[in-house]
Amino acid sequence: xxxxxxxxxxxxxxxxxxxxxxxxxxxxxxxxxxxxxxxxxxxxxxxxxxxxxxxxxxxxxxxxxxxxxxxxxxxxxxxxxxxxxxxxxxxxxxxxxxxxxxxxxxxxxxxxxxxxxxxxxxxxxxxxxxxxxxxxxxxxxxxxxxxxxxxxxxxxxxxxxxx
Amino acid sequence: xxxxxxxxxxxxxxxxxxxxxxxxxxxxxxxxxxxxxxxxxxxxxxxxxxxxxxxxxxxxxxxxxxxxxxxxxxxxxxxxxxxxxxxxxxxxxxxxxxxxxxxxxxxxxxxxxxxxxxxxxxxxxxxxxxxxxxxxxxxxxxxxxxxxxxxxxx
Numbered sequence: 001x002x003x004x005x006x007x008x009x010x011x012x013x014x015x016x017x018x019x020x021x022x023x024x025x026x027x028x029x030x031x032x033x034x035x036x037x038x039x040x041x042x043x044x045x046x047x048x049x050x051x052x053x054x055x056x057x058x059x060x061x062x063x064x065x066x067x068x069x070x071x072x073x074x075x076x077x078x079x080x081x082x083x084x085x086x087x088x089x090x091x092x093x094x095x096x097x098x099x100x101x102x103x104x105x106x107x108x109x110x111x112x113x114x115x116x117x118x119x120x121x122x123x124x125x126x127x128x129x130x131x132x133x134x135x136x137x138x139x140x141x142x143x144x145x146x147x148x149x150x151x152x153x154x155x156x157x158x159x160x161x162x163x
Numbered sequence: 164x165x166x167x168x169x170x171x172x173x174x175x176x177x178x179x180x181x182x183x184x185x186x187x188x189x190x191x192x193x194x195x196x197x198x199x200x201x202x203x204x205x206x207x208x209x210x211x212x213x214x215x216x217x218x219x220x221x222x223x224x225x226x227x228x229x230x231x232x233x234x235x236x237x238x239x240x241x242x243x244x245x246x247x248x249x250x251x252x253x254x255x256x257x258x259x260x261x262x263x264x265x266x267x268x269x270x271x272x273x274x275x276x277x278x279x280x281x282x283x284x285x286x287x288x289x290x291x292x293x294x295x296x297x298x299x300x301x302x303x304x305x306x307x308x309x310x311x312x313x314x315x316x317x
Contacts, residue, residue: 009177024199031290032210039217046221046231108223113214114286114296120222120231 034112037088041080042108045091046120048075049106052095052159053122055143056150060126064147067138075141077158088112094160097152099127126150131161197307201253204288204303204310205241208255211287212236215280219265224279232262234276237317250309255284257314271314281312 052075055068081090089109096105103121110116129150134140138153145151152159213236218224222231237258244252261276271277285300292305303310 009181031207031287035210035214039214039221042218042221042223046223110225114290114298116225116298118218118223118225120224 031113034088038108038110038113041088041090042118042120045080045106045108046122048080049095049104049120049122051075052097052141052143052152053104053124055141056097056129056152057125059143059145060150062145064145067142067144069139070141070143077155083109083111092117094156094158097124097129097131097159097161099129099161099163102127129161131156131159200292200305200307203291204253204305204308205239205255207287207291208284208310208312209236209239211284212239212257212280214287215283216259219261219276219279224275230264232265233260234265234280235260236280242313244311247304247309250304251307252309252311255310255312257281257284257312258317259314260317266316269316271316274316277314277316281314284312285310 051070055070059066059068077093081093083090089111092107092109096107097103098105101121102125103123106120106122108118108120110118128148129152132138132151132153134142134153134155138144138151140154141159142153143150144153152161216234216236220232220234237260239258240256241253242256244254246252257277257280259271259277259280265276266274268274268277272281282299285303286297288303288310289295289297289300292303301311
């Protein structure tokens with residue numbers, strides 16, 4: 001009886017100490033988790049912006065009737081912007097192509113690490129980019145040079161062009 | 164077969180040991196809490212600075228310059244300052260390596276990279292102490308320590 005009681009009390013003490021230690025580590029652990037996820041997602045958003053910029057520059061350089069299609073394997077807008085309990089804050093769509101500044105603006109949602117948003121830019125060469133809705137012939141995301149403009153076929157919620 | 168007396172004797176020994184452990188724990192608690200606060204503050208500051216450096220390295224900022232470049236935290240040292248009230252004041256100094264294209268002011272804390280990193284470090288310290296985020300933090304006070312941040316380009 002004595003031994004059983006003693007072991008039981010020791011177990012309670014050990015579990016109690018373990019719980020205290022784990023609880024004390026929780027908020028650092030969660031902030032590190034969100035930190036890692038948000039920086040990772042920021043990297044993904046930047047890489048996607050660079051992919052679009054590369055596509056625009058290539059289409060521009062290759063002349064009329066040249067086109068590039070970026071499939072869902074290359075750019076998955078849903079995954080980029082989604083916010084799950086286990087993910088970071090995602091990015092803020094759309095990618096904004098600014099003709100006058102010749103750059104693509106990328107915005108990252110930082111709601112899980114203090115709120116607000118952080119932005120970055122990727123430079124592009126042409127200043128004659130226009131946006132068009134995807135069509136059967138040009139599904140999302142297709143970038144085409146029609147000889148006059150560089151047309152980005154994408155949902156306006158995902159890619160927006162401003163002058 | 165055990166008698167009631169034997170059971171009582173063992174129980175008292177155990178109670179004595181438990182009492183001694185509890186006494187030592189109570190005596191050690193203030194020291195443990197103080198050290199824990201310092202450790203938590205330093206760990207959070209490292210996290211925040213790493214976050215700021217990582218985001219700036221990718222070219223992201225919450226306002227202002229957006230040039231990408233390799234931003235690294237080379238070291239962090241806590242510098243003890245004169246006490247603030249009852250609190251021990253530590254200035255956390257970050258030694259930052261950044262390309263010249265990102266250094267818009269030679270005074271580190273006035274540059275966009277330096278201010279991002281020091282502010283993020285203090286934001287994380289504030290979050291670890293208070294469980295809430297603030298946008299701009301210049302000083303974080305705990306129960307035993309007061310933290311500020313500074314930086315130097317290396």
